Amino acid sequence: MSDEVRNLDLDNKLGEGRYGIVCKGMWREKPVAVKRIQLIHIASNTQGEETLQGLDHLNVIKLFHAESDANFRYYYLELCNASLEKLFLKEGHKNKYRGPMPPSLTALYQLAVGLEYIHKMGLVHRDLKPENVLIWQDPRKGNVLLKWADFGLCKPVNERGSYSMSGVRGTFDWLAPEILNLFFNEELSQSESETTSTVKRGTIQSDVFSEGLVFGYFLLDGRHPFGLRHQIHTHILENKPVNLDKIQSKCARELILRMPRENIADRITSTEVAEFLKQMKSHETQLFALCSRDTYPSLEEVTHFLQEGMDFNCTIEEGMSPLHYLANKKRNGQNNLLEIL
Known part of the structure:
Protein backbone atom coordinates (compact mmCIF):
# COMPACT_ATOMS: atom_id res chain seq x y z
CA MET A 1 0.00 0.00 0.00
CA CYS A 80 -13.31 19.65 -6.44
CA ASN A 81 -15.13 22.19 -4.27
CA ALA A 82 -18.62 20.67 -4.14
CA SER A 83 -21.26 18.73 -6.04
CA LEU A 84 -24.11 20.48 -7.83
CA GLU A 85 -26.90 19.55 -5.43
CA LYS A 86 -25.06 21.38 -2.62
CA LEU A 87 -25.64 24.63 -4.54
CA PHE A 88 -29.36 24.32 -3.79
CA LEU A 89 -29.27 23.34 -0.12
CA LYS A 90 -31.22 25.70 2.13
CA GLU A 91 -29.54 28.82 3.48
CA GLY A 92 -27.85 28.04 6.75
CA HIS A 93 -27.09 24.42 5.84
CA LYS A 94 -23.48 23.68 6.78
CA ASN A 95 -22.79 21.89 3.48
CA LYS A 96 -24.32 24.51 1.17
CA TYR A 97 -22.01 25.62 -1.65
CA ARG A 98 -21.70 29.41 -1.59
CA GLY A 99 -18.84 29.83 -4.04
CA PRO A 100 -18.89 31.28 -7.56
CA MET A 101 -20.65 29.65 -10.49
CA PRO A 102 -20.29 30.18 -14.25
CA PRO A 103 -23.18 31.87 -16.12
CA SER A 104 -26.09 29.50 -16.75
CA LEU A 105 -25.45 29.00 -20.48
CA THR A 106 -21.75 28.46 -19.84
CA ALA A 107 -22.52 25.86 -17.17
CA LEU A 108 -24.83 23.94 -19.51
CA TYR A 109 -22.31 24.16 -22.34
CA GLN A 110 -19.54 22.79 -20.13
CA LEU A 111 -21.64 19.78 -19.19
CA ALA A 112 -22.75 19.31 -22.81
CA VAL A 113 -19.22 19.15 -24.22
CA GLY A 114 -18.18 16.89 -21.33
CA LEU A 115 -20.88 14.32 -22.15
CA GLU A 116 -20.22 14.66 -25.87
CA TYR A 117 -16.57 13.78 -25.16
CA ILE A 118 -17.55 10.75 -23.05
CA HIS A 119 -19.77 9.45 -25.85
CA LYS A 120 -17.13 10.11 -28.52
CA MET A 121 -14.70 8.06 -26.43
CA GLY A 122 -17.09 5.12 -26.84
CA LEU A 123 -18.56 5.17 -23.33
CA VAL A 124 -21.99 5.50 -21.74
CA HIS A 125 -22.09 6.98 -18.20
CA ARG A 126 -25.44 5.52 -16.97
CA ASP A 127 -25.65 7.57 -13.74
CA LEU A 128 -25.96 11.24 -14.66
CA LYS A 129 -27.46 13.22 -11.76
CA PRO A 130 -26.71 16.42 -9.79
CA GLU A 131 -24.62 14.52 -7.23
CA ASN A 132 -22.34 13.44 -10.07
CA VAL A 133 -21.72 16.99 -11.29
CA LEU A 134 -18.72 18.46 -9.47
CA ILE A 135 -17.85 22.16 -9.17
CA TRP A 136 -14.15 22.98 -9.53
CA GLN A 137 -12.61 26.41 -9.06
CA ASP A 138 -9.11 27.22 -10.25
CA PRO A 139 -7.32 28.41 -7.06
CA ARG A 140 -5.10 30.76 -9.09
CA LYS A 141 -7.33 32.18 -11.83
CA GLY A 142 -10.68 31.78 -10.08
CA ASN A 143 -12.55 30.43 -13.12
CA VAL A 144 -15.13 27.72 -12.40
CA LEU A 145 -15.65 24.47 -14.29
CA LEU A 146 -18.39 21.84 -13.97
CA LYS A 147 -17.27 18.24 -14.37
CA TRP A 148 -19.07 14.91 -14.80
CA ALA A 149 -17.94 12.45 -12.14
CA ASP A 150 -18.48 8.93 -10.74
CA PHE A 151 -17.95 6.50 -13.60
CA GLY A 152 -18.66 3.40 -11.53
CA LEU A 153 -21.48 2.31 -13.85
CA CYS A 154 -19.81 3.40 -17.08
CA LYS A 155 -19.72 0.87 -19.94
CA PRO A 156 -18.19 0.77 -23.44
CA VAL A 157 -20.59 1.02 -26.38
CA ASN A 158 -20.33 -0.25 -29.94
CA GLU A 159 -20.11 1.93 -33.05
CA ARG A 160 -23.90 2.38 -33.01
CA GLY A 161 -23.82 3.66 -29.42
CA SER A 162 -25.47 0.62 -27.86
CA TYR A 163 -24.36 -1.78 -25.14
CA SER A 164 -25.56 -5.00 -23.51
CA MET A 165 -27.39 -4.72 -20.20
CA SER A 166 -28.68 -7.54 -18.04
CA GLY A 167 -30.19 -5.34 -15.36
CA VAL A 168 -31.07 -1.79 -14.36
CA ARG A 169 -28.29 0.45 -13.05
CA GLY A 170 -28.37 4.09 -12.01
CA THR A 171 -30.40 6.37 -9.74
CA PHE A 172 -34.14 6.02 -10.26
CA ASP A 173 -35.17 9.68 -10.19
CA TRP A 174 -32.76 10.41 -13.06
CA LEU A 175 -33.36 7.41 -15.33
CA ALA A 176 -34.82 7.47 -18.84
CA PRO A 177 -38.26 5.84 -19.33
CA GLU A 178 -36.84 2.90 -21.31
CA ILE A 179 -34.61 2.05 -18.32
CA LEU A 180 -37.47 2.46 -15.83
CA ASN A 181 -39.69 0.25 -17.99
CA LEU A 182 -36.99 -2.41 -18.01
CA PHE A 183 -36.90 -2.37 -14.21
CA PHE A 184 -40.66 -2.64 -13.84
CA ASN A 185 -40.80 -5.43 -16.43
CA GLU A 186 -38.11 -7.29 -14.50
CA GLU A 187 -40.12 -6.93 -11.29
CA LEU A 188 -43.25 -8.20 -13.07
CA SER A 189 -41.34 -11.20 -14.45
CA GLN A 190 -40.05 -12.08 -11.00
CA SER A 191 -43.51 -11.80 -9.46
CA GLU A 192 -44.78 -14.17 -12.13
CA SER A 193 -41.94 -16.59 -11.33
CA GLU A 194 -40.31 -16.29 -14.73
CA THR A 195 -36.77 -17.63 -14.61
CA THR A 196 -35.53 -16.77 -18.10
CA SER A 197 -32.89 -14.05 -18.15
CA THR A 198 -32.57 -12.05 -21.37
CA VAL A 199 -29.82 -9.62 -22.21
CA LYS A 200 -31.22 -6.33 -23.50
CA ARG A 201 -29.52 -3.46 -25.31
CA GLY A 202 -29.18 0.06 -23.96
CA THR A 203 -28.06 3.18 -25.83
CA ILE A 204 -26.17 6.38 -25.10
CA GLN A 205 -29.44 8.26 -25.71
CA SER A 206 -30.49 7.31 -22.17
CA ASP A 207 -27.62 9.55 -21.02
CA VAL A 208 -29.07 12.44 -23.03
CA PHE A 209 -32.44 12.02 -21.26
CA SER A 210 -30.71 12.17 -17.87
CA GLU A 211 -28.57 15.12 -18.95
CA GLY A 212 -31.77 16.99 -19.84
CA LEU A 213 -33.06 16.33 -16.31
CA VAL A 214 -29.85 17.72 -14.81
CA PHE A 215 -30.07 20.81 -17.05
CA GLY A 216 -33.64 21.39 -15.93
CA TYR A 217 -32.75 20.86 -12.27
CA PHE A 218 -30.00 23.48 -12.56
CA LEU A 219 -32.19 26.09 -14.25
CA LEU A 220 -35.09 25.37 -11.86
CA ASP A 221 -32.94 26.11 -8.79
CA GLY A 222 -32.90 22.53 -7.56
CA ARG A 223 -36.38 21.39 -8.56
CA HIS A 224 -36.78 18.19 -10.56
CA PRO A 225 -38.28 18.82 -14.04
CA PHE A 226 -40.81 16.01 -13.50
CA GLY A 227 -42.13 17.22 -10.15
CA LEU A 228 -41.97 16.13 -6.53
CA ARG A 229 -40.24 12.98 -5.32
CA HIS A 230 -43.38 10.82 -5.21
CA GLN A 231 -44.43 11.97 -8.72
CA ILE A 232 -41.19 11.62 -10.65
CA HIS A 233 -41.35 8.00 -11.84
CA THR A 234 -44.99 8.25 -12.89
CA HIS A 235 -44.48 11.55 -14.69
CA ILE A 236 -41.40 10.27 -16.53
CA LEU A 237 -43.28 7.20 -17.74
CA GLU A 238 -46.27 9.38 -18.73
CA ASN A 239 -43.99 11.97 -20.39
CA LYS A 240 -45.22 14.84 -18.19
CA PRO A 241 -42.39 17.30 -17.42
CA VAL A 242 -44.47 19.46 -15.10
CA ASN A 243 -41.83 22.09 -14.21
CA LEU A 244 -40.07 22.85 -17.49
CA ASP A 245 -42.47 25.68 -18.36
CA LYS A 246 -41.03 27.56 -15.34
CA ILE A 247 -37.60 27.94 -17.02
CA GLN A 248 -37.28 31.61 -17.98
CA SER A 249 -34.96 31.26 -20.98
CA LYS A 250 -36.98 30.29 -24.04
CA CYS A 251 -33.90 28.91 -25.83
CA ALA A 252 -32.86 26.75 -22.88
CA ARG A 253 -36.43 25.55 -22.38
CA GLU A 254 -36.76 24.53 -26.03
CA LEU A 255 -33.45 22.67 -25.89
CA ILE A 256 -34.31 20.75 -22.74
CA LEU A 257 -37.71 19.76 -24.13
CA ARG A 258 -35.89 18.01 -26.98
CA MET A 259 -33.65 16.01 -24.62
CA PRO A 260 -35.96 14.03 -22.26
CA ARG A 261 -38.34 12.87 -24.98
CA GLU A 262 -40.12 9.58 -24.44
CA ASN A 263 -39.13 8.07 -27.78
CA ILE A 264 -35.38 7.43 -28.06
CA ALA A 265 -35.40 8.21 -31.79
CA ASP A 266 -36.88 11.67 -31.10
CA ARG A 267 -34.13 12.76 -28.72
CA ILE A 268 -31.31 14.90 -29.97
CA THR A 269 -27.78 13.54 -29.51
CA SER A 270 -25.14 14.75 -27.09
CA THR A 271 -23.29 16.33 -30.04
CA GLU A 272 -26.43 18.21 -31.12
CA VAL A 273 -26.92 19.44 -27.54
CA ALA A 274 -23.35 20.80 -27.48
CA GLU A 275 -23.75 22.47 -30.88
CA PHE A 276 -27.07 24.08 -29.88
CA LEU A 277 -25.51 25.55 -26.73
CA LYS A 278 -22.48 26.74 -28.66
CA GLN A 279 -24.82 28.76 -30.91
CA MET A 280 -26.72 30.07 -27.87
CA LYS A 281 -23.48 31.24 -26.29
CA SER A 282 -22.59 33.02 -29.53
CA HIS A 283 -25.95 34.81 -29.50
CA GLU A 284 -25.44 35.72 -25.84
CA THR A 285 -22.05 37.27 -26.65
CA GLN A 286 -23.66 39.30 -29.44
CA LEU A 287 -26.41 40.44 -27.05
CA PHE A 288 -23.91 41.71 -24.46
CA ALA A 289 -21.96 43.46 -27.19
CA LEU A 290 -25.16 45.14 -28.40
CA CYS A 291 -26.10 46.36 -24.93
CA SER A 292 -22.63 47.64 -24.00
CA ARG A 293 -21.85 49.73 -27.10
CA ASP A 294 -21.70 53.55 -27.04
CA THR A 295 -25.18 54.06 -28.55
CA TYR A 296 -28.46 52.54 -27.47
CA PRO A 297 -29.67 49.65 -29.65
CA SER A 298 -32.77 50.09 -31.78
CA LEU A 299 -36.05 48.43 -30.90
CA GLU A 300 -35.65 46.26 -33.99
CA GLU A 301 -32.31 44.93 -32.73
CA VAL A 302 -33.73 44.17 -29.30
CA THR A 303 -36.79 42.52 -30.82
CA HIS A 304 -34.55 40.24 -32.89
CA PHE A 305 -32.91 38.82 -29.77
CA LEU A 306 -36.26 38.43 -28.04
CA GLN A 307 -37.56 36.48 -31.02
CA GLU A 308 -34.45 34.31 -30.84
CA GLY A 309 -35.54 33.45 -27.29
CA MET A 310 -32.62 35.12 -25.56
CA ASP A 311 -32.99 35.86 -21.85
CA PHE A 312 -32.23 39.52 -21.07
CA ASN A 313 -31.76 38.53 -17.42
CA CYS A 314 -28.82 36.24 -18.21
CA THR A 315 -25.62 37.25 -16.44
CA ILE A 316 -21.86 37.03 -16.95
CA GLU A 317 -19.28 36.24 -14.27
CA GLU A 318 -19.54 39.69 -12.65
CA GLY A 319 -23.29 39.24 -12.19
CA MET A 320 -24.11 41.83 -14.88
CA SER A 321 -27.06 41.29 -17.21
CA PRO A 322 -27.71 43.02 -20.57
CA LEU A 323 -30.25 45.21 -18.77
CA HIS A 324 -27.55 46.31 -16.30
CA TYR A 325 -25.33 47.32 -19.20
CA LEU A 326 -28.16 49.32 -20.76
CA ALA A 327 -29.03 51.16 -17.57
CA ASN A 328 -25.55 51.77 -16.16
CA LYS A 329 -23.90 53.56 -19.05
CA LYS A 330 -24.58 57.00 -20.47
CA ARG A 331 -24.99 56.74 -24.26
CA ASN A 332 -24.60 59.02 -27.21
CA GLY A 333 -27.55 59.96 -29.39
CA GLN A 334 -31.23 59.42 -28.72
CA ASN A 335 -32.10 57.96 -25.34
CA ASN A 336 -34.67 55.26 -26.02
CA LEU A 337 -33.93 53.20 -22.90
CA LEU A 338 -37.50 53.36 -21.62
CA GLU A 339 -38.84 52.13 -24.95
CA ILE A 340 -36.33 49.28 -24.92
CA LEU A 341 -37.23 48.28 -21.38
Whole structure:
Protein backbone atom coordinates (compact mmCIF):
# COMPACT_ATOMS: atom_id res chain seq x y z
CA MET A 1 0.00 0.00 0.00
CA SER A 2 1.37 3.41 -0.94
CA ASP A 3 2.19 6.34 1.33
CA GLU A 4 -0.78 8.22 -0.14
CA VAL A 5 -3.24 5.60 1.16
CA ARG A 6 -1.56 5.56 4.57
CA ASN A 7 -1.93 9.34 4.71
CA LEU A 8 -5.61 9.21 3.72
CA ASP A 9 -7.58 11.55 6.01
CA LEU A 10 -10.58 9.41 6.98
CA ASP A 11 -11.79 12.17 9.32
CA ASN A 12 -12.06 14.62 6.40
CA LYS A 13 -14.92 12.93 4.58
CA LEU A 14 -16.17 14.54 1.36
CA GLY A 15 -19.00 12.13 0.66
CA GLU A 16 -20.41 8.69 1.33
CA GLY A 17 -22.26 6.22 -0.87
CA ARG A 18 -23.72 2.73 -0.67
CA TYR A 19 -20.40 0.97 -1.20
CA GLY A 20 -17.74 3.43 -0.07
CA ILE A 21 -16.59 6.84 1.08
CA VAL A 22 -14.69 9.76 -0.44
CA CYS A 23 -12.04 11.53 1.66
CA LYS A 24 -9.29 14.02 1.11
CA GLY A 25 -5.83 12.62 0.47
CA MET A 26 -2.55 13.20 -1.34
CA TRP A 27 -1.15 11.83 -4.58
CA ARG A 28 2.35 12.80 -5.69
CA GLU A 29 2.27 15.74 -3.25
CA LYS A 30 -1.00 16.96 -4.78
CA PRO A 31 -4.32 17.25 -2.86
CA VAL A 32 -6.85 14.80 -4.30
CA ALA A 33 -10.15 13.16 -3.48
CA VAL A 34 -9.73 9.48 -2.65
CA LYS A 35 -12.68 7.17 -3.20
CA ARG A 36 -12.44 4.01 -1.08
CA ILE A 37 -14.62 1.01 -2.00
CA GLN A 38 -14.66 -2.49 -0.52
CA LEU A 39 -13.06 -5.03 -2.85
CA ILE A 40 -16.16 -7.24 -2.80
CA HIS A 41 -17.97 -4.48 -4.72
CA ILE A 42 -15.27 -4.12 -7.37
CA ALA A 43 -15.31 -5.97 -10.70
CA SER A 44 -12.46 -8.45 -11.12
CA ASN A 45 -10.99 -6.82 -14.25
CA THR A 46 -9.48 -3.34 -14.43
CA GLN A 47 -10.18 -2.65 -18.11
CA GLY A 48 -12.81 -0.04 -17.19
CA GLU A 49 -10.38 1.74 -14.88
CA GLU A 50 -7.74 1.89 -17.59
CA THR A 51 -10.31 3.41 -19.95
CA LEU A 52 -11.25 6.07 -17.39
CA GLN A 53 -7.63 6.92 -16.72
CA GLY A 54 -7.36 7.67 -20.44
CA LEU A 55 -10.12 10.30 -20.31
CA ASP A 56 -8.73 13.81 -20.54
CA HIS A 57 -11.26 16.65 -20.75
CA LEU A 58 -11.79 19.83 -18.73
CA ASN A 59 -15.39 18.88 -17.98
CA VAL A 60 -14.76 15.26 -16.99
CA ILE A 61 -13.30 14.40 -13.59
CA LYS A 62 -9.76 13.06 -13.86
CA LEU A 63 -8.82 9.66 -12.43
CA PHE A 64 -5.11 9.86 -11.63
CA HIS A 65 -4.43 6.45 -10.12
CA ALA A 66 -6.03 3.34 -8.61
CA GLU A 67 -4.65 0.70 -6.22
CA SER A 68 -5.75 -1.79 -3.57
CA ASP A 69 -4.87 -3.09 -0.14
CA ALA A 70 -6.20 -6.25 1.49
CA ASN A 71 -9.74 -4.91 1.86
CA PHE A 72 -10.31 -1.83 -0.28
CA ARG A 73 -9.81 -0.34 -3.74
CA TYR A 74 -8.65 3.30 -3.75
CA TYR A 75 -9.27 5.78 -6.57
CA TYR A 76 -7.27 9.03 -6.67
CA LEU A 77 -9.46 11.69 -8.26
CA GLU A 78 -9.32 15.37 -9.06
CA LEU A 79 -10.31 17.36 -5.95
CA CYS A 80 -13.31 19.65 -6.44
CA ASN A 81 -15.13 22.19 -4.27
CA ALA A 82 -18.62 20.67 -4.14
CA SER A 83 -21.26 18.73 -6.04
CA LEU A 84 -24.11 20.48 -7.83
CA GLU A 85 -26.90 19.55 -5.43
CA LYS A 86 -25.06 21.38 -2.62
CA LEU A 87 -25.64 24.63 -4.54
CA PHE A 88 -29.36 24.32 -3.79
CA LEU A 89 -29.27 23.34 -0.12
CA LYS A 90 -31.22 25.70 2.13
CA GLU A 91 -29.54 28.82 3.48
CA GLY A 92 -27.85 28.04 6.75
CA HIS A 93 -27.09 24.42 5.84
CA LYS A 94 -23.48 23.68 6.78
CA ASN A 95 -22.79 21.89 3.48
CA LYS A 96 -24.32 24.51 1.17
CA TYR A 97 -22.01 25.62 -1.65
CA ARG A 98 -21.70 29.41 -1.59
CA GLY A 99 -18.84 29.83 -4.04
CA PRO A 100 -18.89 31.28 -7.56
CA MET A 101 -20.65 29.65 -10.49
CA PRO A 102 -20.29 30.18 -14.25
CA PRO A 103 -23.18 31.87 -16.12
CA SER A 104 -26.09 29.50 -16.75
CA LEU A 105 -25.45 29.00 -20.48
CA THR A 106 -21.75 28.46 -19.84
CA ALA A 107 -22.52 25.86 -17.17
CA LEU A 108 -24.83 23.94 -19.51
CA TYR A 109 -22.31 24.16 -22.34
CA GLN A 110 -19.54 22.79 -20.13
CA LEU A 111 -21.64 19.78 -19.19
CA ALA A 112 -22.75 19.31 -22.81
CA VAL A 113 -19.22 19.15 -24.22
CA GLY A 114 -18.18 16.89 -21.33
CA LEU A 115 -20.88 14.32 -22.15
CA GLU A 116 -20.22 14.66 -25.87
CA TYR A 117 -16.57 13.78 -25.16
CA ILE A 118 -17.55 10.75 -23.05
CA HIS A 119 -19.77 9.45 -25.85
CA LYS A 120 -17.13 10.11 -28.52
CA MET A 121 -14.70 8.06 -26.43
CA GLY A 122 -17.09 5.12 -26.84
CA LEU A 123 -18.56 5.17 -23.33
CA VAL A 124 -21.99 5.50 -21.74
CA HIS A 125 -22.09 6.98 -18.20
CA ARG A 126 -25.44 5.52 -16.97
CA ASP A 127 -25.65 7.57 -13.74
CA LEU A 128 -25.96 11.24 -14.66
CA LYS A 129 -27.46 13.22 -11.76
CA PRO A 130 -26.71 16.42 -9.79
CA GLU A 131 -24.62 14.52 -7.23
CA ASN A 132 -22.34 13.44 -10.07
CA VAL A 133 -21.72 16.99 -11.29
CA LEU A 134 -18.72 18.46 -9.47
CA ILE A 135 -17.85 22.16 -9.17
CA TRP A 136 -14.15 22.98 -9.53
CA GLN A 137 -12.61 26.41 -9.06
CA ASP A 138 -9.11 27.22 -10.25
CA PRO A 139 -7.32 28.41 -7.06
CA ARG A 140 -5.10 30.76 -9.09
CA LYS A 141 -7.33 32.18 -11.83
CA GLY A 142 -10.68 31.78 -10.08
CA ASN A 143 -12.55 30.43 -13.12
CA VAL A 144 -15.13 27.72 -12.40
CA LEU A 145 -15.65 24.47 -14.29
CA LEU A 146 -18.39 21.84 -13.97
CA LYS A 147 -17.27 18.24 -14.37
CA TRP A 148 -19.07 14.91 -14.80
CA ALA A 149 -17.94 12.45 -12.14
CA ASP A 150 -18.48 8.93 -10.74
CA PHE A 151 -17.95 6.50 -13.60
CA GLY A 152 -18.66 3.40 -11.53
CA LEU A 153 -21.48 2.31 -13.85
CA CYS A 154 -19.81 3.40 -17.08
CA LYS A 155 -19.72 0.87 -19.94
CA PRO A 156 -18.19 0.77 -23.44
CA VAL A 157 -20.59 1.02 -26.38
CA ASN A 158 -20.33 -0.25 -29.94
CA GLU A 159 -20.11 1.93 -33.05
CA ARG A 160 -23.90 2.38 -33.01
CA GLY A 161 -23.82 3.66 -29.42
CA SER A 162 -25.47 0.62 -27.86
CA TYR A 163 -24.36 -1.78 -25.14
CA SER A 164 -25.56 -5.00 -23.51
CA MET A 165 -27.39 -4.72 -20.20
CA SER A 166 -28.68 -7.54 -18.04
CA GLY A 167 -30.19 -5.34 -15.36
CA VAL A 168 -31.07 -1.79 -14.36
CA ARG A 169 -28.29 0.45 -13.05
CA GLY A 170 -28.37 4.09 -12.01
CA THR A 171 -30.40 6.37 -9.74
CA PHE A 172 -34.14 6.02 -10.26
CA ASP A 173 -35.17 9.68 -10.19
CA TRP A 174 -32.76 10.41 -13.06
CA LEU A 175 -33.36 7.41 -15.33
CA ALA A 176 -34.82 7.47 -18.84
CA PRO A 177 -38.26 5.84 -19.33
CA GLU A 178 -36.84 2.90 -21.31
CA ILE A 179 -34.61 2.05 -18.32
CA LEU A 180 -37.47 2.46 -15.83
CA ASN A 181 -39.69 0.25 -17.99
CA LEU A 182 -36.99 -2.41 -18.01
CA PHE A 183 -36.90 -2.37 -14.21
CA PHE A 184 -40.66 -2.64 -13.84
CA ASN A 185 -40.80 -5.43 -16.43
CA GLU A 186 -38.11 -7.29 -14.50
CA GLU A 187 -40.12 -6.93 -11.29
CA LEU A 188 -43.25 -8.20 -13.07
CA SER A 189 -41.34 -11.20 -14.45
CA GLN A 190 -40.05 -12.08 -11.00
CA SER A 191 -43.51 -11.80 -9.46
CA GLU A 192 -44.78 -14.17 -12.13
CA SER A 193 -41.94 -16.59 -11.33
CA GLU A 194 -40.31 -16.29 -14.73
CA THR A 195 -36.77 -17.63 -14.61
CA THR A 196 -35.53 -16.77 -18.10
CA SER A 197 -32.89 -14.05 -18.15
CA THR A 198 -32.57 -12.05 -21.37
CA VAL A 199 -29.82 -9.62 -22.21
CA LYS A 200 -31.22 -6.33 -23.50
CA ARG A 201 -29.52 -3.46 -25.31
CA GLY A 202 -29.18 0.06 -23.96
CA THR A 203 -28.06 3.18 -25.83
CA ILE A 204 -26.17 6.38 -25.10
CA GLN A 205 -29.44 8.26 -25.71
CA SER A 206 -30.49 7.31 -22.17
CA ASP A 207 -27.62 9.55 -21.02
CA VAL A 208 -29.07 12.44 -23.03
CA PHE A 209 -32.44 12.02 -21.26
CA SER A 210 -30.71 12.17 -17.87
CA GLU A 211 -28.57 15.12 -18.95
CA GLY A 212 -31.77 16.99 -19.84
CA LEU A 213 -33.06 16.33 -16.31
CA VAL A 214 -29.85 17.72 -14.81
CA PHE A 215 -30.07 20.81 -17.05
CA GLY A 216 -33.64 21.39 -15.93
CA TYR A 217 -32.75 20.86 -12.27
CA PHE A 218 -30.00 23.48 -12.56
CA LEU A 219 -32.19 26.09 -14.25
CA LEU A 220 -35.09 25.37 -11.86
CA ASP A 221 -32.94 26.11 -8.79
CA GLY A 222 -32.90 22.53 -7.56
CA ARG A 223 -36.38 21.39 -8.56
CA HIS A 224 -36.78 18.19 -10.56
CA PRO A 225 -38.28 18.82 -14.04
CA PHE A 226 -40.81 16.01 -13.50
CA GLY A 227 -42.13 17.22 -10.15
CA LEU A 228 -41.97 16.13 -6.53
CA ARG A 229 -40.24 12.98 -5.32
CA HIS A 230 -43.38 10.82 -5.21
CA GLN A 231 -44.43 11.97 -8.72
CA ILE A 232 -41.19 11.62 -10.65
CA HIS A 233 -41.35 8.00 -11.84
CA THR A 234 -44.99 8.25 -12.89
CA HIS A 235 -44.48 11.55 -14.69
CA ILE A 236 -41.40 10.27 -16.53
CA LEU A 237 -43.28 7.20 -17.74
CA GLU A 238 -46.27 9.38 -18.73
CA ASN A 239 -43.99 11.97 -20.39
CA LYS A 240 -45.22 14.84 -18.19
CA PRO A 241 -42.39 17.30 -17.42
CA VAL A 242 -44.47 19.46 -15.10
CA ASN A 243 -41.83 22.09 -14.21
CA LEU A 244 -40.07 22.85 -17.49
CA ASP A 245 -42.47 25.68 -18.36
CA LYS A 246 -41.03 27.56 -15.34
CA ILE A 247 -37.60 27.94 -17.02
CA GLN A 248 -37.28 31.61 -17.98
CA SER A 249 -34.96 31.26 -20.98
CA LYS A 250 -36.98 30.29 -24.04
CA CYS A 251 -33.90 28.91 -25.83
CA ALA A 252 -32.86 26.75 -22.88
CA ARG A 253 -36.43 25.55 -22.38
CA GLU A 254 -36.76 24.53 -26.03
CA LEU A 255 -33.45 22.67 -25.89
CA ILE A 256 -34.31 20.75 -22.74
CA LEU A 257 -37.71 19.76 -24.13
CA ARG A 258 -35.89 18.01 -26.98
CA MET A 259 -33.65 16.01 -24.62
CA PRO A 260 -35.96 14.03 -22.26
CA ARG A 261 -38.34 12.87 -24.98
CA GLU A 262 -40.12 9.58 -24.44
CA ASN A 263 -39.13 8.07 -27.78
CA ILE A 264 -35.38 7.43 -28.06
CA ALA A 265 -35.40 8.21 -31.79
CA ASP A 266 -36.88 11.67 -31.10
CA ARG A 267 -34.13 12.76 -28.72
CA ILE A 268 -31.31 14.90 -29.97
CA THR A 269 -27.78 13.54 -29.51
CA SER A 270 -25.14 14.75 -27.09
CA THR A 271 -23.29 16.33 -30.04
CA GLU A 272 -26.43 18.21 -31.12
CA VAL A 273 -26.92 19.44 -27.54
CA ALA A 274 -23.35 20.80 -27.48
CA GLU A 275 -23.75 22.47 -30.88
CA PHE A 276 -27.07 24.08 -29.88
CA LEU A 277 -25.51 25.55 -26.73
CA LYS A 278 -22.48 26.74 -28.66
CA GLN A 279 -24.82 28.76 -30.91
CA MET A 280 -26.72 30.07 -27.87
CA LYS A 281 -23.48 31.24 -26.29
CA SER A 282 -22.59 33.02 -29.53
CA HIS A 283 -25.95 34.81 -29.50
CA GLU A 284 -25.44 35.72 -25.84
CA THR A 285 -22.05 37.27 -26.65
CA GLN A 286 -23.66 39.30 -29.44
CA LEU A 287 -26.41 40.44 -27.05
CA PHE A 288 -23.91 41.71 -24.46
CA ALA A 289 -21.96 43.46 -27.19
CA LEU A 290 -25.16 45.14 -28.40
CA CYS A 291 -26.10 46.36 -24.93
CA SER A 292 -22.63 47.64 -24.00
CA ARG A 293 -21.85 49.73 -27.10
CA ASP A 294 -21.70 53.55 -27.04
CA THR A 295 -25.18 54.06 -28.55
CA TYR A 296 -28.46 52.54 -27.47
CA PRO A 297 -29.67 49.65 -29.65
CA SER A 298 -32.77 50.09 -31.78
CA LEU A 299 -36.05 48.43 -30.90
CA GLU A 300 -35.65 46.26 -33.99
CA GLU A 301 -32.31 44.93 -32.73
CA VAL A 302 -33.73 44.17 -29.30
CA THR A 303 -36.79 42.52 -30.82
CA HIS A 304 -34.55 40.24 -32.89
CA PHE A 305 -32.91 38.82 -29.77
CA LEU A 306 -36.26 38.43 -28.04
CA GLN A 307 -37.56 36.48 -31.02
CA GLU A 308 -34.45 34.31 -30.84
CA GLY A 309 -35.54 33.45 -27.29
CA MET A 310 -32.62 35.12 -25.56
CA ASP A 311 -32.99 35.86 -21.85
CA PHE A 312 -32.23 39.52 -21.07
CA ASN A 313 -31.76 38.53 -17.42
CA CYS A 314 -28.82 36.24 -18.21
CA THR A 315 -25.62 37.25 -16.44
CA ILE A 316 -21.86 37.03 -16.95
CA GLU A 317 -19.28 36.24 -14.27
CA GLU A 318 -19.54 39.69 -12.65
CA GLY A 319 -23.29 39.24 -12.19
CA MET A 320 -24.11 41.83 -14.88
CA SER A 321 -27.06 41.29 -17.21
CA PRO A 322 -27.71 43.02 -20.57
CA LEU A 323 -30.25 45.21 -18.77
CA HIS A 324 -27.55 46.31 -16.30
CA TYR A 325 -25.33 47.32 -19.20
CA LEU A 326 -28.16 49.32 -20.76
CA ALA A 327 -29.03 51.16 -17.57
CA ASN A 328 -25.55 51.77 -16.16
CA LYS A 329 -23.90 53.56 -19.05
CA LYS A 330 -24.58 57.00 -20.47
CA ARG A 331 -24.99 56.74 -24.26
CA ASN A 332 -24.60 59.02 -27.21
CA GLY A 333 -27.55 59.96 -29.39
CA GLN A 334 -31.23 59.42 -28.72
CA ASN A 335 -32.10 57.96 -25.34
CA ASN A 336 -34.67 55.26 -26.02
CA LEU A 337 -33.93 53.20 -22.90
CA LEU A 338 -37.50 53.36 -21.62
CA GLU A 339 -38.84 52.13 -24.95
CA ILE A 340 -36.33 49.28 -24.92
CA LEU A 341 -37.23 48.28 -21.38
